[in-house]
Amino acid sequence: xxxxxxxxxxxxxxxxxxxxxxxxxxxxxxxxxxxxxxxxxxxxxxxxxxxxxxxxxxxxxxxxxxxxxxxxxxxxxxxxxxxxxxxxxxxxxxxxxxxxxxxxxxxxxxxxxxxxxxxxxxxxxxxxxxxxxxxxxxxxxxxxxxxxxxxxxxxxxxxxxxxxxxxxxxxxxxxxxxxxxxxxxxxxxxxxxxxxxxxxxxxxxxxxxxxxxxxxxxxxxxxx
Amino acid sequence: xxxxxxxxxxxxxxxxxxxxxxxxxxxxxxxxxxxxxxxxxxxxxxxxxxxxxxxxxxxxxxxxxxxxxxxxxxxxxxxxxxxxxxxxxxxxxxxxxxxxxxxxxxxxxxxxxxxxxxxxxxxxxxxxxxxxxxxxxxxxxxxxxxxxxxxxxxxxxxxxxxxxxxxxxxxxxxxxxxxxxxxxxxxxxxxxxxxxxxxxxxxxxxxxxxxxxxxxxxxxxxxxxxxxxxxxxxxxxxxxxxxxxxxxxxxxxxxxxxxxxxxxxxxxxxxxxxxxxxxxxxxxxxxxxxxxxxxxxxxxxxxxxxxxxxxxxxxxxxxxxxxxxxxxxxxxxxxxxxxxxxx
Numbered sequence: 378x379x380x381x382x383x384x385x386x387x388x389x390x391x392x393x394x395x396x397x398x399x400x401x402x403x404x405x406x407x408x409x410x411x412x413x414x415x416x417x418x419x420x421x422x423x424x425x426x427x428x429x430x431x432x433x434x435x436x437x438x439x440x441x442x443x444x445x446x447x448x449x450x451x452x453x454x455x456x457x458x459x460x461x462x463x464x465x466x467x468x469x470x471x472x473x474x475x476x477x478x479x480x481x482x483x484x485x486x487x488x489x490x491x492x493x494x495x496x497x498x499x500x501x502x503x504x505x506x507x508x509x510x511x512x513x514x515x516x517x518x519x520x521x522x523x524x525x526x527x528x529x530x531x532x533x534x535x536x537x538x539x540x541x542x543x544x545x546x547x548x549x550x551x552x553x554x555x556x557x558x559x560x561x562x563x564x565x566x567x568x569x570x571x572x573x574x575x576x577x578x579x580x581x582x583x584x585x586x587x588x589x590x591x592x593x594x595x596x597x598x599x600x601x
Numbered sequence: 602x603x604x605x606x607x608x609x610x611x612x613x614x615x616x617x618x619x620x621x622x623x624x625x626x627x628x629x630x631x632x633x634x635x636x637x638x639x640x641x642x643x644x645x646x647x648x649x650x651x652x653x654x655x656x657x658x659x660x661x662x663x664x665x666x667x668x669x670x671x672x673x674x675x676x677x678x679x680x681x682x683x684x685x686x687x688x689x690x691x692x693x694x695x696x697x698x699x700x701x702x703x704x705x706x707x708x709x710x711x712x713x714x715x716x717x718x719x720x721x722x723x724x725x726x727x728x729x730x731x732x733x734x735x736x737x738x739x740x741x742x743x744x745x746x747x748x749x750x751x752x753x754x755x756x757x758x759x760x761x762x763x764x765x766x767x768x769x770x771x772x773x774x775x776x777x778x779x780x781x782x783x784x785x786x787x788x789x790x791x792x793x794x795x796x797x798x799x800x801x802x803x804x805x806x807x808x809x810x811x812x813x814x815x816x817x818x819x820x821x822x823x824x825x826x827x828x829x830x831x832x833x834x835x836x837x838x839x840x841x842x843x844x845x846x847x848x849x850x851x852x853x854x855x856x857x858x859x860x861x862x863x864x865x866x867x868x869x870x871x872x873x874x875x876x877x878x879x880x881x882x883x884x885x886x887x888x889x890x891x892x893x894x895x896x897x898x899x900x901x902x903x904x905x906x907x908x909x910x911x912x913x914x915x916x917x918x919x920x921x922x923x924x925x926x927x928x929x930x931x932x933x934x935x936x937x938x939x940x941x942x943x944x
Binding site (some may be wrong): 396437440441442443445446449479480481482483485488507531532533534535536561562563564566567570 | 629687689690692693694696697698757758761762764765766806807808809810813840841888889890893894919920921922923924
């Protein structure tokens with residue numbers, strides 16, 4: 378019954394937005410029991426809820442703890458929905474290699490970027506934190522990435538980002554793998570200076586910026 | 602009357618007029634060039650008291666700042682509690698690899714807390730700096746605020762999540778972190794620190810709501826400040842956006858507030874004025890836009906802008922990036938020296 382389906386999808390979005398982990402899980406179970414398509418619930422329920430949470434974050438209604446709790450609710454539902462996902466062969470699904478620079482073990486921001494990118498339909502290769510520059514390049518090659526996303530929270534570790542760009546230039550790979558940078562101390566000016574292709578100030582914006590990077594191709598890359 | 606860095610800074614923090622605008626770096630200022638200039642390098646300078654002091658002294662002797670400070674990172678307390686620390690080598694500062702506790706575990710305070718990890722080296726470095734430079738420049742001992750230490754005890758993500766749904770579960774960590782901060786701060790002043798800096802970087806509105814700051818950060822900052830009250834002035838540094846909590850921060854009783862350029866200093870001072878608050882604000886030269894990426898003229902312009910906004914002491918927003926040039930930091934100091942400070 379599609380009415381029931383739409384009701385649950387809406388409730389899933391609310392459960393994510395309201396950080397109700399148990400509610401999100403039980404809605405997901407109810408949805409699967411009803412025989413509905415898991416993809417719709419992820420796309421229009423969970424992702425919509427997370428996108429709204431991102432909007433509230435940008436408006437300073439929500440803060441980092443709220444976003445983390447929304448993500449927990451989303452993941453609780455996702456764990457139940459995912460096994461029922463009918464794999465759609467989407468050659469168009471772009472891959473983003475993501476990680477925190479060497480010397481920095483802060484990964485909250487990176488994890489939020491991952492969640493936002495995944496819910497926006499990207500395949501994310503999450504390298505984790507404290508990642509050497511060469512490992513970003515290798516992972517991008519191995520996975521045929523469309524972009525490399527690098528984060529750091531500290532002014533003391535920003536140099537690692539420049540090193541990634543330098544390695545890409547040296548191996549003539551920069552045109553294949555545009556680089557987006559972000560994190561507390563990073564600015565558009567810094568991104569420009571180190572030769573990165575784009576900058577995002579938060580996880581919600583990162584999705585829009587990566588969309589631009591991936592869809593427009595090298596020639597029309599947005600100015601940073 | 603003879604002015605020097607120490608007298609200048611202490612007078613400005615009390616709200617008095619000085620011969621010119623004081624200039625310091627509230628947070629870490631070691632750079633690769635400063636390591637070359639002083640011959641004291643990371644990672645040794647994180648653990649060895651002599652090297653720590655030598656690198657720090659460069660803040661006054663090479664950079665021309667009115668105060669020196671130690672240490673260079675924010676993991677000293679977490680290590681003393683038993684966190685696993687990842688060495689940063691020559692280029693980076695140490696970071697926390699694995700927190701000391703899992704959320705729910707009792708945060709036992711080690712009996713020999715002040716003898717653990719790098720705490721003895723920091724205390725000894727303060728003693729050395731005091732003996733060598735203490736007559737001329739202010740020696741600042743920097744500790745991490747209770748909210749941020751507590752977060753590093755269990756890991757930032759679990760801590761922040763619990764702050765929303767189970768804030769009471771965090772109280773043991775906040776209380777332990779407060780107790781050890783008081784011990785550590787007292788040891789610093791006994792070793793000769795003229796000023797204490799509390800860096801509570803996680804208590805930022807970039808991370809938590811104003812409500813969470815008021816409930817989980819401010820009361821514990823206040824306890825530390827009250828406990829060391831009278832022994833040394835305390836500068837509280839919090840990163841990022843703070844506009845909505847500036848009054849709460851002042852109400853901790855802190856001697857001065859160090860902010861980033863994300864804060865509207867002018868608006869905060871107006872609010873303070875209306876509320877009869879006299880707490881001076883320090884800042885706010887952007888460590889990236891101005892100090893790392895800018896020209897010397899950009900740096901000087903950022904100094905003048907901060908002064909026009911009403912800061913009482915010039916300082917970078919936050920930790921100086923280690924790739925910053927000595928020339929740009931000196932440009933900050935020189936620009937401050939041209940500014941009057943009528944208190």
